[in-house]
Amino acid sequence: MRKPLLALAIAAFGIGTTEFIIMGLLPDLARDFAVSIPKAGTLVSAYALAVTVGSPLVVLALAKVDRKRALILLMSIFILGNAACALAPNFHLLLLARICTALSHGSFFGIGSIVAANVVPREQRARAVAIMFSGLTLANVLGVPAGTALGQAFGWRAAFWAIVPIGILAGAGVWALVPHQHSxxxxxxxxxxxxxxxxxxxxxxxxxxxxxxxxxxxxxxxxxxxxxxxxxxxxxxxxxxxxxxxxxxxxxxxxxxxxxxxxxxxxxxxxxxxxxxxxxxxxxxxxxxxxxxxxxxxxxxxxxxxxxxxxxxxxxxxxxxxxxxxxxxxxxxxxxxxxxxxxxxxxxxxxxxxxxxxxxxxxxxxxxxxxxxxxxxxxxxxxxxxxxxxxxxx
Structure with missing residues (x-):
């Protein structure tokens, strides 16, 4: 595996874990904030809506930024967003933190896909994109079950804190391994x-x-x-x-x-x-x-x-x-x-x-x-x- 793809896959693992882990923590979140399960479910739907609507706007705002720098900035948003989720004192601030975190999701995968495709020969581009997305699929196998178990054992905030170092590792990997690519x-x-x-x-x-x-x-x-x-x-x-x-x-x-x-x-x-x-x-x-x-x-x-x-x-x-x-x-x-x-x-x-x-x-x-x-x-x-x-x- 080319080293830039490893860094992108680690980032995808963290993002995938953040996206899906909330489903396993919904009962705990609802109980902690005294809200119904359907209302807690807005943490899922609002995240998806923010990815759909917000990510293209973020990409347009970063259009003139070098792709490597854009990815580092997006991972910074991801890290801060998860930390904000862990610290959220009430449901509405948790929802806001989830929305902010979601802005890094589609933007990172969108720009990251192009970076992945550009670091391999043309005939291997789809394979390179698949390697990056393997981090997302592995999040469903390893990240979500482990994070859910951690949240159930030590509280849901612990699950979000555990994602923060993954984001730091991914950001460091992008900084060290991904080449500069001018848009x-x-x-x-x-x-x-x-x-x-x-x-x-x-x-x-x-x-x-x-x-x-x-x-x-x-x-x-x-x-x-x-x-x-x-x-x-x-x-x-x-x-x-x-x-x-x-x-x-x-x-x-x-x-x-x-x-x-x-x-x-x-x-x-x-x-x-x-x-x-x-x-x-x-x-x-x-x-x-x-x-x-x-x-x-x-x-x-x-x-x-x-x-x-x-x-x-x-x-x-x-x-x-x-x-x-x-x-x-x-x-x-x-x-x-x-x-x-x-x-x-x-x-x-x-x-x-x-x-x-x-x-x-x-x-x-x-x-x-x-x-x-x-x-x-x-x-x-x-x-x-x-x-x-x-x-x-x-």
């Missing part, structure tokens, strides 16, 4: 025009739909496993660790496949996910079958992340920082939409087994849109080649 001259009008290209908007929509398909089921995976599959609460923890391992493997395999197969690998992945979600209601009735489906689901779904991140950068010529960050916002928007879709299914009385069928529909639509994006890209390339031949002929 291209930025013109806001040109950047906005670049991200409005059909290829960019299509990729952002695919990213949103991909996350929606995933979180329609994942948001409610614990009651599904306990009520439908009849797995014990302790067993559910083991299943979630299995899912975390699967997404880590899938993330790395997706980067390798994207470098060799291109965007076709993403289309194939969504077709496979459609079939898997359609079969999940049957698998949910059998423990071993459900374990197999969950492992395959995790691998397939995270295999498309790095290729989508690489593609949006390729399509946004002249606005790479902004497009890359917008894609992180698209993923987070999909998280919220997927959870909302799942809630809609349940409130209309369709039951937990219907959730994966809703995900299957979304995955099928995503597969169709991905194929359409490939067709459009070929048409655009043909037009460009025809125009070039016409120009050379005259």
């Amino acid at each position: 291209e001259p930025v013109h806001l009008k040109h950047e906005l025009k670049s991200v409005m290209r059909r290829g960019v908007l299509t990729t952002l929509l695919i990213s949103t739909m991909s996350s929606a398909a995933m979180f329609c089921v994942l948001t409610y995976i614990t009651p599904i496993l306990e009520i439908v599959t009849h797995i014990t609460p302790h067993g559910v923890t083991g299943v979630l660790v299995l899912f975390g391992v699967a997404i880590t493997v899938g993330n790395l395999l997706g980067g390798i496949m994207a470098d060799s197969q291109g965007f076709r690998a993403v289309a194939i992945g969504f077709v496979a996910l459609t079939v898997l979600f359609a079969l999940m209601p049957i698998a949910e009735l059998h423990v071993l079958a459900m374990l197999l489906v969950i492992a395959l689901w995790g691998m397939l779904h995270f295999a498309v992340g790095a290729p989508l991140q690489t593609r949006v950068v390729d399509q946004a010529r002249g606005a790479q920082n902004l497009a890359s960050t917008l894609n992180q916002g698209a993923f987070n928007l999909g998280n919220a939409l997927g959870a909302a879709l799942g809630a809609l299914v349940l409130t209309h009385g369709f039951g937990y087994r219907a959730l994966s069928l809703a995900s299957a529909v979304v995955a099928a639509l995503t597969a169709g849109l991905t194929v359409l994006a490939i067709v459009w890209e070929r048409e655009d390339k043909k037009k460009s080649d025809d125009h070039l031949r016409f120009s050379m002929g005259h």
Whole structure:
């Protein structure tokens, strides 16, 4: 592994732990601040909204800053934000600290993806982005369970304090290992025009739909496993660790496949996910079958992340920082939409087994849109080649 990628992966591990650890600490937070669980849940939704809306604005503000310096600044915000969370005397200040911390999330992944892609040969870019994102997936396997256990044993504030040194280590790694990369001259009008290209908007929509398909089921995976599959609460923890391992493997395999197969690998992945979600209601009735489906689901779904991140950068010529960050916002928007879709299914009385069928529909639509994006890209390339031949002929 190239040393800059290690520093970026450590940062991704810290950011991923911060994002997801709150879910395991919600009951403790609600009890400590005397608020309801739904109100405590705004710590999750506000974070996602801040990533979606705030991160692109941060990237635009840092547009003229050297990328290495921008990453160090963002890690500083991350460190201070987590310290502020640990010190928050009331719920509203904790919420504000979470929002401030979230501003570093999408911005770091957006700029970090470009840095990762630029430190390797062109044919290894998706693999490099996947290595950075492996820190995010490892956070689900190691960081979140460890942080949750720490918070339950010593109080939720201890969990946030434990994240601070991870941020310091990541910031030091970026300072010592990541090379300086100057951003291209930025013109806001040109950047906005670049991200409005059909290829960019299509990729952002695919990213949103991909996350929606995933979180329609994942948001409610614990009651599904306990009520439908009849797995014990302790067993559910083991299943979630299995899912975390699967997404880590899938993330790395997706980067390798994207470098060799291109965007076709993403289309194939969504077709496979459609079939898997359609079969999940049957698998949910059998423990071993459900374990197999969950492992395959995790691998397939995270295999498309790095290729989508690489593609949006390729399509946004002249606005790479902004497009890359917008894609992180698209993923987070999909998280919220997927959870909302799942809630809609349940409130209309369709039951937990219907959730994966809703995900299957979304995955099928995503597969169709991905194929359409490939067709459009070929048409655009043909037009460009025809125009070039016409120009050379005259």
